[in-house]
Amino acid sequence: MLNSKNKKVSIILIIIAVVYLLASFRLPDYPYVPVDSDMVPKTLGFILLFLSILLFFVKDDAEKKQSIPKSEIKVILTVLAFVLIYILLFEIIGFVITTALFILITSWFLGYKGWVSNIIVSISIPLVIYLLFTQFLKVQLPAGILPF
Amino acid sequence: MGVFEGILTGFQVVFSLEGLLFVFLGALTGTLIGMIPGLGPITAIAVMIPITYGMNPAMALLLMAGVYYGAAYGGAASSILLNAPGESMSVPTTFDGYPLAKQGKAGKALAIAAIASFVGGTISVILLTLLTPVLAQLAISFGPTEYFALMLMGLVMVSSLADGSTIKALISATLGFMIATIGIDAQTGTQRFTMGNVNLLEGIDFLVIALGLFALAEVSNLIFERKQSTDFTSKLGSLRLNKEEVKEMAGPMGRQSILGFLIGVLPGAGGTIASFLAYISEKRLSKKPHEFGKGSVAGLAAPEAANNGASTGSFVPLLSLGIPGSGTTAVMLGALVVLGVQPGPLLMNEHPDVFWGVIASMYIGNVILLILNLPLIPYLSKILKIPRPMLISLIIVFCIIGVYGVGFRTFDLFLLVLFGVIGFFMAYLNFPAAPMLLAFILGGMMEQSLRQALTISNGSLLIFFEKPITVALLTVALISFVVPIFRNWRRKKEDKQTLSG
Numbered sequence: 053m054l055n056s057k058n059k060k061v062s063i064i065l066i067i068i069a070v071v072y073l074l075a076s077f078r079l080p081d082y083p084y085v086p087v088d089s090d091m092v093p094k095t096l097g098f099i100l101l102f103l104s105i106l107l108f109f110v111k112d113d114a115e116k117k118q119s120i121p122k123s124e125i126k127v128i129l130t131v132l133a134f135v136l137i138y139i140l141l142f143e144i145i146g147f148v149i150t151t152a153l154f155i156l157i158t159s160w161f162l163g164y165k166g167w168v169s170n171i172i173v174s175i176s177i178p179l180v181i182y183l184l185f186t187q188f189l190k191v192q193l194p195a196g197i198l199p200f
Numbered sequence: 201m202g203v204f205e206g207i208l209t210g211f212q213v214v215f216s217l218e219g220l221l222f223v224f225l226g227a228l229t230g231t232l233i234g235m236i237p238g239l240g241p242i243t244a245i246a247v248m249i250p251i252t253y254g255m256n257p258a259m260a261l262l263l264m265a266g267v268y269y270g271a272a273y274g275g276a277a278s279s280i281l282l283n284a285p286g287e288s289m290s291v292p293t294t295f296d297g298y299p300l301a302k303q304g305k306a307g308k309a310l311a312i313a314a315i316a317s318f319v320g321g322t323i324s325v326i327l328l329t330l331l332t333p334v335l336a337q338l339a340i341s342f343g344p345t346e347y348f349a350l351m352l353m354g355l356v357m358v359s360s361l362a363d364g365s366t367i368k369a370l371i372s373a374t375l376g377f378m379i380a381t382i383g384i385d386a387q388t389g390t391q392r393f394t395m396g397n398v399n400l401l402e403g404i405d406f407l408v409i410a411l412g413l414f415a416l417a418e419v420s421n422l423i424f425e426r427k428q429s430t431d432f433t434s435k436l437g438s439l440r441l442n443k444e445e446v447k448e449m450a451g452p453m454g455r456q457s458i459l460g461f462l463i464g465v466l467p468g469a470g471g472t473i474a475s476f477l478a479y480i481s482e483k484r485l486s487k488k489p490h491e492f493g494k495g496s497v498a499g500l501a502a503p504e505a506a507n508n509g510a511s512t513g514s515f516v517p518l519l520s521l522g523i524p525g526s527g528t529t530a531v532m533l534g535a536l537v538v539l540g541v542q543p544g545p546l547l548m549n550e551h552p553d554v555f556w557g558v559i560a561s562m563y564i565g566n567v568i569l570l571i572l573n574l575p576l577i578p579y580l581s582k583i584l585k586i587p588r589p590m591l592i593s594l595i596i597v598f599c600i601i602g603v604y605g606v607g608f609r610t611f612d613l614f615l616l617v618l619f620g621v622i623g624f625f626m627a628y629l630n631f632p633a634a635p636m637l638l639a640f641i642l643g644g645m646m647e648q649s650l651r652q653a654l655t656i657s658n659g660s661l662l663i664f665f666e667k668p669i670t671v672a673l674l675t676v677a678l679i680s681f682v683v684p685i686f687r688n689w690r691r692k693k694e695d696k697q698t699l700s701g
Contacts, residue, residue, distance in 0.1 A: 057629060061629055064300075065371060068375075072378060072393075075393055079390060079392060080390055082388035082389075082390055085387060085651075086658050086659040087386065087650075087651045087654045087655060087659060088390075089385035089387065089390040089392060091651070092381060092647045092650065092651075093378070093392065093393075093527045096374055096377055096378050096381070097378075099369065099374050100374045100375070101377070103367055103370055103374060104371065106367050106685075107367050107368070107371065110365065110367060120424070124424055126534065127423060128420055128423055128424075131423060131592075132617070132621075135600075135617060136614075136617065137598060138600070139600070139610055139613040139614060139617070140610075142586040142600070142604070142613065143610055154593060154596075155590075155594065155597065158589070158592065158593040158596070159587075159590045159592075159593045160589075161589075162426055162593070163426060163427070163588075164589035164590055166587075170590075171592060177594065177597075178597075181597075181601065185250075185605075186602070187221075189250075189253065189254065190254050191250060191253055191254070191605045192251075192608065193428055193601065193605075194297050
């Protein structure tokens with residue numbers, strides 16, 4: 053029954069619509085306005101429900117079959133993991149060091165083999181960005197364990 | 201203030217040291233980012249936004265507008281040299297641009313593209329200057345019902361004109377609107393869908409969505425294509441055009457600039473439709489249609505003039521009504537609101553420096569871009585040789601800085617990654633992302649005007665049938681919603697008939 057991509061997506065969207073609708077019906081009342089805060093969400097929930105049911109009966113587009121090779125999925129998941137680690141350490145260790153390590157490791161992992169230029173870029177770019185943002189643009193980036 | 205005085209005010213803003221510097225910087229960065237295959241104008245603008253925090257709004261918009269039309273110029277270079285268009289609107293540029301480059305006439309092709317872009321940009325700025333104040337004047341009398349109807353129409357048109365399935369585009373738009381309802385409701389103070397998370401009280405910032413859905417999703421495509429060759433001949437050949445070529449370009453450029461502008465003004469249509477339409481119609485009109493696809497001068501000039509015309513045209517609804525008609529102008533609207541400027545019919549009177557400054561900057565920007573693109577193009581095109589792995593990690597870093605600068609919270613960074621994953625799956629399942637971004641940005645405004653209207657009428661929906669403009673706009677919205685679905689249904693029925701017959 054769920055052999056087509058559209059049908060699977062449609063089921064997920066129907067679940068989202070139902071959960072969203074349930075949450076909209078549980079929104080607290082505010083008695084002093086003619087239109088309360090739950091009106092638009094309820095309408096949106098029903099629209100999504102209606103469109104998702106329509107999608108269930110639409111055939112998959114035949115021409116655009118995309119498939120991603122397994123090795124590429126591994127690559128993208130690894131980069132995703134790098135990004136998550138980068139974010140986790142971003143405030144703790146600080147912008148300059150985490151960014152330098154992130155650029156160095158990710159570029160190397162994706163196939164950039166020139167070590168010398170990779171190290172030069174990884175150190176100089178975070179420093180330039182850091183100075184540009186904190187000194188000229190007055191946007192504070194986390195200093196972390198570095199003293200400046 | 202008349203148009204003439206207005207444009208003079210605008211030139212005063214632009215012809216300052218700061219103004220010229222930002223137009224130049226914007227045009228240059230836009231060209232460079234636009235050249236990189238896979239990165240579109242939304243990413244180009246969104247990446248630049250953190251730089252504008254704390255800037256004067258007029259200068260910030262000057263910079264972003266420069267990035268926007270710069271990206272339209274830059275998109276031509278990768279289409280011609282690598283046969284790799286940066287986004288769908290530069291696809292027709294490859295049809296004749298790449299064959300020309302293969303014949304050793306890359307320099308000539310780049311020159312044709314730059315000149316056509318310049319003509320398209322300039323003709324449409326003149327039209328924009330004349331049309332925008334008129335529309336703004338008209339829109340001053342608009343009440344909440346007209347605004348609601350206008351935004352609804354824009355949203356439905358963007359969805360029905362998006363690439364691929366209309367139902368999927370409408371689902372995207374609905375989801376975008378739903379995301380906009382997260383946070384404290386401005387009218388009643390009710391917390392909606394925050395799941396008790398303090399970080400969600402103010403809702404999700406548009407930059408998280410723009411950078412996640414577009415920039416990060418585009419990064420994942422860059423990762424898949426990282427091994428693709430980035431080689432092209434460094435010998436571009438002469439940039440010079442002869443008299444016959446100039447003659448052949450003139451007609452198509454003139455016509456398609458105006459047509460492109462008009463298509464750009466309509467919500468939803470934009471550059472892609474303009475450039476494809478330009479290519480097809482010039483092929484029909486041409487005396488030498490057999491040359492199209494093999495390196496025709498007219499075939500290259502037409503779509504370039506049209507997509508630059510459309511890019512400029514899409515500023516008309518943004519500047520006059522405060523309503524973006526495309527994903528790209530939606531990002532610009534979001535950025536302006538952050539800076540405390542609300543575009544709309546009052547913008548012209550309240551912030552004449554912003555309004556006229558942007559318009560004036562487009563005249564200057566096009567001249568700067570022509571200068572940048574003609575003699576400097578061989579040097580600028582070197583950016584195509586940046587190693588892909590390095591480029592990918594740098595773009596991720598820029599996304600992180602941009603989002604962190606909004607609220608200084610790592611929570612936003614995790615949301616950014618979440619929207620990156622969502623954007624990736626949407627691209628994989630052929631759900632267009634632009635309707636989601638546009639609906640997210642329009643969502644708050646639409647809900648506000650809807651509830652204002654219903655407060656006036658004390659809850660009666662009949663207020664939407666009282667004014668002719670509102671009724672007309674709602675009718676257009678309904679037609680553009682029903683027609684594609686009906687067409688889809690009829691096509692299916694015909695398929696069945698042919699199968700059984």
